[in-house]
Amino acid sequence: MDQKNLKFTNDHEWIRVDGTVATIGVSDYAQKELGDVVYIELPQVGDTFSKGDACSNIESVKAVNDIYTPLSGEITEVNESLEDKPESINQSPYEDGWIFKIRIDNSEELDDLMSSDKYEEYLKGI
Amino acid sequence: MKKTKFNKAHYALKGKMVDFFGWDLPVQYSGLTSEHIAVRTNGGIFDVSHMGEIFVEGEKALDAVQFITSNNVKKLKPGKIHYTALPTENGCFVDDMLVYMISDKEFLLVVNAANLEKDFKWITEKLKRFNVNITNKSDEYSQVAIQGPLAEKLLSKFTDEDLTSLKYYTFIFGKVNGISSIISRTGYTGEDGFEVYFRSGEEEATELFLKLAEEGEKTGILPAGLGARDTLRLEAKMSLYGNDIDDSHTILEADLGWILKLKKGDFIGRDALLKQKEEGIKRKLVGFEMVGRGIARHGYPVFIDNREFSTVTSGTFAPWLKKAIGLTYMPADNCEADTIFQIGIRGKRVDAKVVETPFYKRK
Numbered sequence: 001m002d003q004k005n006l007k008f009t010n011d012h013e014w015i016r017v018d019g020t021v022a023t024i025g026v027s028d029y030a031q032k033e034l035g036d037v038v039y040i041e042l043p044q045v046g047d048t049f050s051k052g053d054a055c056s057n058i059e060s061v062k063a064v065n066d067i068y069t070p071l072s073g074e075i076t077e078v079n080e081s082l083e084d085k086p087e088s089i090n091q092s093p094y095e096d097g098w099i100f101k102i103r104i105d106n107s108e109e110l111d112d113l114m115s116s117d118k119y120e121e122y123l124k125g126i
Numbered sequence: 127m128k129k130t131k132f133n134k135a136h137y138a139l140k141g142k143m144v145d146f147f148g149w150d151l152p153v154q155y156s157g158l159t160s161e162h163i164a165v166r167t168n169g170g171i172f173d174v175s176h177m178g179e180i181f182v183e184g185e186k187a188l189d190a191v192q193f194i195t196s197n198n199v200k201k202l203k204p205g206k207i208h209y210t211a212l213p214t215e216n217g218c219f220v221d222d223m224l225v226y227m228i229s230d231k232e233f234l235l236v237v238n239a240a241n242l243e244k245d246f247k248w249i250t251e252k253l254k255r256f257n258v259n260i261t262n263k264s265d266e267y268s269q270v271a272i273q274g275p276l277a278e279k280l281l282s283k284f285t286d287e288d289l290t291s292l293k294y295y296t297f298i299f300g301k302v303n304g305i306s307s308i309i310s311r312t313g314y315t316g317e318d319g320f321e322v323y324f325r326s327g328e329e330e331a332t333e334l335f336l337k338l339a340e341e342g343e344k345t346g347i348l349p350a351g352l353g354a355r356d357t358l359r360l361e362a363k364m365s366l367y368g369n370d371i372d373d374s375h376t377i378l379e380a381d382l383g384w385i386l387k388l389k390k391g392d393f394i395g396r397d398a399l400l401k402q403k404e405e406g407i408k409r410k411l412v413g414f415e416m417v418g419r420g421i422a423r424h425g426y427p428v429f430i431d432n433r434e435f436s437t438v439t440s441g442t443f444a445p446w447l448k449k450a451i452g453l454t455y456m457p458a459d460n461c462e463a464d465t466i467f468q469i470g471i472r473g474k475r476v477d478a479k480v481v482e483t484p485f486y487k488r489k
Contacts, residue, residue: 035154039450061357062356
């Protein structure tokens with residue numbers, strides 16, 4: 001996966017836009033910060049969320065972390081393979097570790113996201 | 127924030143530092159899981175200097191320690207250690223601690239960092255009539271724990287003392303990397319291992335920690351942080367003050383009857399505990415594992431027949447056992463192994479079952 005085509009949030013989610021659907025995951029930086037992921041609670045297909053809602057949980061051995069949807073819309077698909085292999089989030093955050101897909105309700109929300117370059121800059125400031 | 131004498135070593139080893147009850151300590155270095163697995167298979171090196179060291183000295187030191195603790199100090203001999211409670215009048219916990227018998231006139235009490243001031247005040251107050259000297263030397267002492275099946279081999283490279291003959295829960299005075307130390311065969315991980323106490327400057331301490339890490343690496347022994355310390359102790363079902371034991375649950379309820387010696391004579395909390403022993407306990411600390419999907423965490427509600435009974439006292443994903451485990455108080459008549467109950471995880475009720483403990487026992 002070429003990270004250059006992804007967009008990012010301050011909360012370290014990545015977004016890949018394919019037409020009207022966006023795929024969401026967590027960045028490489030985020031998975032390193034989380035440590036070994038041992039459990040994930042996925043949203044349900046058909047659920048609708050507003051931008052900024054907590055829609056999923058990722059747990060490492062010690063901590064529970066909410067995943068916030070960066071876009072409003074309806075969940076169209078979730079990565080069920082993570083239920084058996086949550087470690088994919090660590091091993092392949094941008095490919096096998098994708099978490100859910102959401103139908104984009106409001107494309108203007110995309111303007112709030114950072115480009116890959118901008119995200120790299122943002123990480124340097126952390 | 128308070129710094130231990132090993133502080134520079136943690137930064138050199140790229141520890142991820144956190145504020146632990148006012149101490150700047152590493153929660154992990156390479157990663158919690160890898161550190162946990164390393165301790166079970168090879169070994170780990172922990173900075174536990176934040177622990178409190180209180181010395182009780184005087185003609186009546188033995189009687190004094192006997193009066194404030196639940197275990198029988200008369201069973202100790204110089205060079206021996208035991209685990210015990212510092213009970214309240216109600217038979218609950220002011221703290222839990224280790225008692226080191228240096229002689230019948232000198233004892234070392236090793237207490238929790240978070241309770242140090244409270245303990246010192248309590249002990250001083252309760253021991254007035256014994257005319258003993260009570261000194262808090264916590265700021266002077268550093269403590270490093272070397273834990274795991276290869277701990278003896280590693281530590282032997284730094285001392286001339288014969289560690290093979292040092293039995294579990296005993297200690298000796300000896301030099302470690304040239305520093306006069308108390309070498310104690312104890313730990314909080316469920317593995318064989320040592321805890322080494324010493325007074326030195328920062329430089330010697332840093333050198334020791336880094337040397338241990340460097341030498342340890344050759345046999346897969348890793349520096350390990352507070353994160354692994356907590357998951358290791360929970361797999362071994364060792365209690366954590368503030369989670370599993372506190373000043374509102376008694377020693378009997380905490381399932382620590384083995385550190386309660388009611389026949390030893392008078393001590394603080396004895397009357398309450400004797401009464402409770404006769405009447406029987408209503409609740410008991412038990413181990414559980416998750417049956418449904420989810421990880422129980424400290425503070426999550428526990429439901430029995432749709433009624434909230436208690437909360438999870440400790441809960442985690444256990445890296446060695448690879449399952450979600452925890453501890454909670456259950457009704458004493460409803461805590462047989464395999465009893466099913468529910469834990470509230472973010473609004474959902476998820477099944478858990480009572481299991482035998484410890485969850486993990488070394489071979």
